[in-house]
Amino acid sequence: MTAEPTRPPRPSARERTRRLLNEAARELLRTGGPLTVQAAADLAGVSRATAYRYFPNNDSVLVHATMPLTDGAGPALPPPDPGPPDDHSPQGLAGQASTLVRTMGEWAFDHENELRTFMRLSLGPPGAAKLDRRASTNRDTWIATLLDGLPDHVPQQARDRLSIALTPLFGADAVIWSTDIAGVDHDTALDVMAWMAAALVQATLNESA
Incomplete structure (x- = not known):
């Protein structure tokens, strides 16, 4: 019998909330919205009290907005790679x-x-x-x-x-x-x-x- 593939563990509720807030911070950065705890909480659909468990102040929202996501999706603003030049002369x-x-x-x-x-x-x-x-x-x-x-x-x-x-x-x-x-x-x-x-x-x- 062929063994069934191992499923990755489901993220915990805390990890899901952290991801929602990080994505909200990145979206605020992308759209030029206010990088505040309240704005991140509203966008993520969580209470302000919950958001403060992850973002102790407004500056931390900025930090998380520019950090890579935990799944390795890359930086908040990934520039393109033009690739190697065709003409080296x-x-x-x-x-x-x-x-x-x-x-x-x-x-x-x-x-x-x-x-x-x-x-x-x-x-x-x-x-x-x-x-x-x-x-x-x-x-x-x-x-x-x-x-x-x-x-x-x-x-x-x-x-x-x-x-x-x-x-x-x-x-x-x-x-x-x-x-x-x-x-x-x-x-x-x-x-x-x-x-x-x-x-x-x-x-x-x-x-x-």
Whole structure:
């Protein structure tokens, strides 16, 4: 006889409540809602007293909103993986930069509410819980990977300058300057950001040729 597959243990009532509250905190972050114990309790469908057993204060709601779920579903704001570049030559590097920035820009506009919330919380008053906006997009990792494709003769000073110049083309920074300040629509913003990335990389290559 074939043994029946072992069923995973059912989560306890406490684990289910914790998951409901964590998901509620993440949803509040996604929609730009108030990250408070009361708001999380209302959204999760539990009493405020119950919510306080898991979230002792409003700051803890923020912490849980940005933590991975217990089932390994990933971080609250998982950026996409653009994948390995198709062209590893210096001549193709500008195109890689353009594609990367456009991909990340599309993702940023799809997650505009969350990114604006990250921006607001990262600029909170002294003593308040704050978020590291750089961690929400992995921009440092992708910029570093892009710079690894530069020829060896490009000096470190030029690499550092290019890294800084590419930084505002990612995440909340890109969303805010393009829509709030420049006042352009998303398609135009993506075209401009992709062009800027390619131009910055090409200028660095030309200067160091």
